[in-house]
Amino acid sequence: MAAVVDTQQLRRPVVFAVQTLTVAACYFAAGRLGLVRQLTVEGAVVTPIWPPTGVAVACLLLYGLRSWLGIAIGALLVVWSIITPGPSVIGTVVGNTLAPVCACLMLRRVGFRINLARLRDGVALVFLGALGAMLISATIGAGLLVLTGKLDPGGFWAVWLAWWVGDAMGVLLVTPVLLLALGVRARPDLGRWREALGLTLIVCVLVPVATRSTLSLLFLIYPLLIWAALRFQLVGSMLCALFASVMTTDAATGGSGPFVHLTSVEVMIKLQAFNGTMALTALLLSALIAEQRNTRRSVEHACEELMEVLDHLTAGETPQGRPPPARRPRT
Structure with a gap:
């Protein structure tokens, strides 16, 4: 000992x-x-x-x-x-x-x-x-x-x-x-791996284009965030947001894409405004969707339990699966 x-x-x-x-x-x-x-x-x-x-x-x-x-x-x-x-x-x-x-x-x-x-x-x-x-x-x-x-x-x-x-x-x-x-x-949901692969390929192609183009196409990233949040919740949306933020920061510090010809203060303001709104969108939207899904699962579970109780009562049994006690005949 x-x-x-x-x-x-x-x-x-x-x-x-x-x-x-x-x-x-x-x-x-x-x-x-x-x-x-x-x-x-x-x-x-x-x-x-x-x-x-x-x-x-x-x-x-x-x-x-x-x-x-x-x-x-x-x-x-x-x-x-x-x-x-x-x-x-x-x-x-x-x-x-x-x-x-x-x-x-x-x-x-x-x-x-x-x-x-x-x-x-x-x-x-x-x-x-x-x-x-x-x-x-x-x-x-x-x-x-x-x-x-x-x-x-x-x-x-x-x-x-x-x-x-x-x-x-x-x-x-x-x-x-x-x-x-x-x-x-x-446990990861492997049933939607094809959709996850497709989303990953689109993100890997579209995000570099949006962050390197001088046409200010950063708004194209938001539909990808919404897609990732709706289908893959927090994991998908935050990975997408992190990748987009890294690519945007690389473009901003290099003075390319939508950050060309901007002063250092303007670059900081534009970059951090985009990163902030993107992170807030991904985090809060994913949390809201997760909360709604958990609430729906709780309601479905409560409905299933209620149906089981009703089935037992209809069959003349108690909720524990035992028959009701027999009544004594009156003399």
């Missing part, structure tokens, strides 16, 4: 260490991926989509608040890879860690479910997890740039807005995909 207890006590620190290093590695990899495409706003380099925030929020929701240490280590490694070590590094790491932790706490407070099967879960992720909590990281990050003299005070709000939207887009686009991939154990 003592050996078993000792083994369990030794196993917990090992599991915690492995989990922390895994979260840190995933955060760092997502950060390096996000740095591939950058924009310059008021002399400061920002990323239109910051995937590590989505990774951090997903890890906290799936594995608990103890994941904060891995997030802090990953954020520290990302910051050290792009700037020289200094006092501002600690502040940036604190902001990048505190914002996802606050997002997780607020989502738990309102009873958030990681399967995103209710409309209220989608609304909570948008307004609490993304738009609300990411105010913390944006304020700390832009404020440190001003305090350290790397940014003019007049450019604070432009950089703050770009920072905030980039972090929020990471939550809106990356967190739902990771929650579905790692947290939900639902």
